[in-house]
Structure formats: structure tokens, C-alpha cells
Amino acid sequence: MLDASYVGRALPPTAPYRVGREKIREFALAIGEGASVCRDVGAARAAGHPDVVAPPTFAVTFTMPAIEAFLRDPAFGWDYLRMVHGDQSITLHRPIHGGDDLVTTIHVDDLKTRGGSHMLTLRCEVADTAGEPVATTRLLLVTAAEEARA
């Protein structure tokens, strides 16, 4: 049984995640991103960036583990194993760079149960350790609602 009292709430902020240069390079390689600003600090600085630039979807590498921890928490009651990713959006208030220390706060924005499925909308507010906004991500996750059929 899902605990609907989470809707409208924010979870405690994560510990700061240090964005590693090598993690950005590894992620860029995995998505075939060949831009020198993602791989070479000198090229990034020459283009006016403080350090290597993360590809736009890089934020999943540190927001997804936080989301997974929440969804696997029996207190919430989500069927993690049969989950499907419905949609995803990312707004970048500025590019993410190597060396950033980023804190993620998950907001449980919406939960609907329809046609035997739970549809959960989560929002991650990503900020630096001074509290300046860096990125906002939103995602819709869908999983089977067993109790709806019982």
C-alpha cells in the first residue's frame, strides 16, 4: 500500500555530491559526446567555463540513486522491480561543471492511481552548497498497483 502522505512533501536534502572530471568524461564517452569541453579542462576554460562541462542529462548519475533509495524504502510502498520510466525533463539553470558540490532535494509532486497503475511525479531541485539553483529535473514513474485489482 502506497503512503500517499508523501505527496506535496520534500525529502531531506542529500549530502553534497562532488562532480568528478573523470565521471563527466566517462559519461560523455558513454553517450558518444565528443565535445572537447566535456573532456579537456584546457578547452573548457578557453571556452569560458570554470572546469569540464557535463552533458545535459548528467544529473541522472546523482539524482537517480537518491530517487532509488526513496523508492526502495518500504515505508513508501513502491513496487520498484516493475517500475517504468514514463517521462523526464531537465531544466539547467547553469551548466554542471567538474568540481561542483551539488545537493539534491526530492519533492514528491503528484501520485495518481489509474487503470491498475500508480503514476508518481517527482521533482529534483539541484543546488550548489551555497543554495544557488543549478538544475531542476522532473520525472514520471509508473508501476503496477496490485491492491487496485484486489
Place this chain on the structure above:
Amino acid sequence: MTEAGDELPPLSVRVTRADLVRYAGASGDFNPIHWSDRVAASAGLPGVIAHGMLTMALAGRLVTDWAGGPAAMRSYGVRFTRPVVVPDDDEGALVEISGKVTAVTETDDGERIAKVAITAAFEGKTVLGRAVAEVAVPSE
């Protein structure tokens, strides 16, 4: 100068099982439906499927390659409408990505933003729905 109606140079990407393993490690998404035929079948899938976030990232490259780099992206959203099934062979799955500028606006601080509607297809069928990116483009 970028205008509504401009088409972006299309991008075709082959995704192999090796690419899925590499993306799993880089992203931390080790869901076995992206590497185990057994688990994919038990989940009712036709086979191992690509991470939706990998497809999203590949389609994002269409836009940032055109706009001049990954730092140009301001916002990007997709719906995952159909899975990309990746066979266990050397060819993998072919994802064909195209895009068209639907609007160009100027922000209060004079930055020109192009809104791009993206199409990503696998075996002739769309795999991303409502895929829209907003990127900064040069003013002249």
C-alpha cells in the same frame, strides 16, 4: 541566423549491448532489463532494451552538436513511448534522430533561445514523444 522551420542535421546512432553496459556503468543504472535477456523476458519485454535516459542523451546530442556544445542546453524533456530493443549482435539497434526549430525567442538578457522538436525513431517507429529542447543559439 536560426529561424523557425530550420531543420537540424540528422543523426543516426547504432546502440549495441556493449553501449548499454558502458552506459549502465557511467550512469549507475544497473536495472537488469538493460543487460539480461532472462530478466527482460520475465518483465514481458521482447528483449534487452536500451536505457530511456541513454536514448534521451543521444537525441540531446543532435541539438547540442548543432547549437555549438553541451553548455548551450537550457531545458530538455521527453516521454518514453516505445522501447529500443537491442539485439545481442555486432550491429545493435539503429536509432535515427532528427529535429526542427519550432520557435526562436529572446530572453530579457538578450539571449536567443531556439525551441527544437526532436524525433527519434527505431525500426521506423517513434521512441520519444513530446521531445522538446530549448538551446541558446548565436545572435548573429
